[in-house]
Amino acid sequence: MSDTPRLLVIILNYRTAEMTLRAAEAALADMPEGAELVLIDNASGDGSARVLQEALSARGWDAEGRVRLILSNENGGFGAGNNLGLRAAMSDGTRPDYFYVLNSDAFPDRGCIGTLLDHLQVHPTAGFAASHVRGEDGVDHTTAFRFPSIAGEFEGAARIGPISKLLSKAVVAPPLPTTPTQVDWAAGASILIRAETLRDVGLFDETFFLYFEETDLILRAARTGWTCWFVPDARVVHVGSVSTGMREWARMPDYWFASRRHYFVKNHGRVYAALAWCARISGATIHAVRCRVTGQPSQDAPHFLPDLFRFGLGLGPAGRRQITPRSPSEDTL
Incomplete structure (x- = not known):
């Protein structure tokens, strides 16, 4: 029996088929041998499913069995869509040891996935390892956080220096660490999850349509002893807000x-x-x-x-x- 960990990469698509295929190509280029990828179309309703299926066939991905497409019957949001991938088995029917959740507009640098995998393998109580995320302009994205709190809500909304200094230990988004660091929680744009952790605490709570679902999942895990780490040497480029349309919001949804x-x-x-x-x-x-x-x-x-x-x-x-x-x-x- 091989000691190679079984890794399943999950990319959720919602009306961004071409971008999703770019993310899949970047992931495939970085995935270790034996890892597999599932693309999930979250009931896009814009022809994305057809585009993805045709691309899988044209590129020979489906014939290799390394890439599969899962179609959701409804758009239940980020958590519900990714749960379809988290429930999936490897192509041979075995259960994955790790899941790598990657946004459809995120592109791993070479070595990113392996760095995250190495970190979880040498930290047996770590349930999550998140990568450093930067924009296409090279600017760092804030992706490592403290859990929300009453004080953190006040400080984050007020945005005034003296208040932030007074409540420094409650700041939800502190400066990004430059070395591997245990954090309260990390964004789900590029995050490796230990399957054993999910067996302990469950999957994403599908009550959340979008936002706070990874915060909730990691908090549940923390309460049972699992830790979350920010690993800055694992790096991805993230376009950001493509499928949500956040850049064009006139108001918060x-x-x-x-x-x-x-x-x-x-x-x-x-x-x-x-x-x-x-x-x-x-x-x-x-x-x-x-x-x-x-x-x-x-x-x-x-x-x-x-x-x-x-x-x-x-x-x-x-x-x-x-x-x-x-x-x-x-x-x-």
Whole structure:
């Protein structure tokens, strides 16, 4: 029996078929021998599934058995789509030892996947290893974080030096480490996950449509003793926000507010969630007033403060949006 770890790479596509194929090519060039790749079309409805299937055939990927395509019946969001890959077996029916989740607009440098794999293999209590992420312009993306908290909500919304200094230990996005470092959680754009960890804590909570799903998963794992690491020598280029259209948002979408509320209520209770909402409102108000007085442009999306207020009070369509929580224990490997 081979000691080579079984690695399954997962790339989720939503209406970005050509970009997804670029990500697949980059992943295939970096994948160790024996690793396999699954592409998941998240019910794109724009012909992406056909484009992906034709590309797999034209490039001979499907004949090799190293690349497979999974079609989702509905767009349940980031977590639900990736869960289809996390439930998948290797082509020979065996279960993977590790899963590498890669965004469809992210491209690993050579050696990235192997570096992450080596890190998890020498750190047996590490459940997650995330790579360094930079934009096409070479600018670092912030991808290693502390868990959200009441103080962190206030500091992150206020964005004022004295407040940030006073609450330095609560800053959600501290400076990126330059050496492998244990962090609270890391972004899911390029992250290696130990299968044993998922067997312990379950898969992504599909209540989250987008945002906070990896934060929730890594927090659940941390509470059972698993750690998350940021590994800066593993590097990827990330275009960012291609499938979500975030760059063109006129305002924050309802699902961001819904995911944020679900995260706090689920993991800390309703009272804590209410206090976190108050902290965010207070900080955002300070930021808005400061921008008004100084004439500086706001760093918040248009209508963010009134939308946050209405959502917290359950007013309007966004505030009344109901979500049905799913227990992670109901969805495991």
